[in-house]
Amino acid sequence: MRPSPAEIVRTLVAGRLPGLAHVAHRPGPHHVRHVTDPDGRVLLLVPVVSDLAAALRPAAHEEDVAIVLDVLDLPPAAGAPTLGRAWVSGWAAELRDDDARRAALDFAAVEPTGDLLDLGTRFRLFRFEVAEARWERAGTVRRIDPEVYAEAEPDPLHPLEAELLADLADHHGPEVTRYLRRQLGLTDGEGGDPPRVVRIDRYGLVVALGRPGARRRARLSFPAPVADHAELARLLHPMICPHAGTR
Known part of the structure; x- marks a missing residue:
């Protein structure tokens, strides 16, 4: 989606x-x-x-x-x-x-x-x-x-997008990297630089692969469109909380 x-x-x-x-x-x-x-x-x-x-x-x-x-x-x-x-x-x-x-x-x-x-x-x-x-x-x-x-x-997330991206990168970087590698089927070290979330919308995440500036991207879709920031936070909890497990 x-x-x-x-x-x-x-x-x-x-x-x-x-x-x-x-x-x-x-x-x-x-x-x-x-x-x-x-x-x-x-x-x-x-x-x-x-x-x-x-x-x-x-x-x-x-x-x-x-x-x-x-x-x-x-x-x-x-x-x-x-x-x-x-x-x-x-x-x-x-x-x-x-x-x-x-x-x-x-x-x-x-x-x-x-x-x-x-x-x-x-x-x-x-x-x-x-x-x-x-x-x-x-x-x-x-x-x-x-x-x-x-x-x-x-999109209800657009006004918060820059803030959300900065929070994921600055405060949850290792957890996000591990989550993205699992979801994309990448082993540690595969694909060069760690995958990075570069856009967020109500339907999912856009992930950049390779060096900064590279055009290789993947999209991870949410199970359903999110309605607001609170719903997004609940959905991303397994990504930013290592003890929540994967879904």
Whole structure:
């Protein structure tokens, strides 16, 4: 098992990675603070006095503005493979009154920034429903059906991935190495450098084999997708606790 393309795009645009906004027929791109709400709609927190706010101002005969959000994955550790790049597009409109207040709660659930307290004075919230989604990886671009995108969920481990990898490497290195060798059927010393976990998602572990920078990788799948950090900790207990035994 592994994340679907729609899940990867939802994960990339969820709001944990930097984004660039490209506004139709306007100069740019613009750095933007963004998140997605539970339905996958994109929320943009925009300073009132900014080039992006000016670009998002619709013409007199328009209600919204065409926009593309561009998000590039930042691998969580040296030697980790990238998830690629996501583009999602739609028509952004400013939210007001009750719509803005409800959207602010959705924004705060992902990024609890104090700037939301200045909504309506120093900041504005814009929102767009995703009309088109694309995922690029290894030079290949794949279109994602907007309905499939909306139904997918971002990976719950992605915000913690770098921290989880560092914890496994720094505090449980020997135990993890032994576990990976058992699971991959490697004897001591076989394969050169010890296998290393370089990515974690709700479906499993990506393991690098050989010297740092080598492209040989293997995937170890979990018995079922994990729902959160607590469930992951229970699942990995045999790996990091030598007395738990193997499963």
